[in-house]
Amino acid sequence: MRRLAFHYTPKLAGWVNMVEIELSTLSRQCLNRRIADKGTLQAEIQAWQAERNRSKATVHWRFTNSIARQRFRSRYPS
Secondary structure (H helix, E strand, C coil): CCCCCCCCCCCCCHHHHHHHHHHHHHHHHCCCCCCCCHHHHHHHHHHHHHHHHHCCCCCCCCCCHHHHHHHCCCCCCC
16 A cells, blocks of 8 residues: 555546546557566656657547537536
8 A cells, every 4th residue: 555646636627538548548559568677667658758749649639618518508508
């Protein structure tokens, strides 16, 4: 339990989904194999991140205002 850390984040925040998508991509593209040590892990993640930044990778966000207004009518009155 000493190594476990809780980070509380908002459950309805749109950015949480984008972070989850990015972490899933990291897992599939970079962490899909056994990595021997912490130094190698850090180097691999930095190289992956540099490539993502160089290619200007984005998350295609499809949750629009109109969809939000349909799903959350009580929070978005007309």
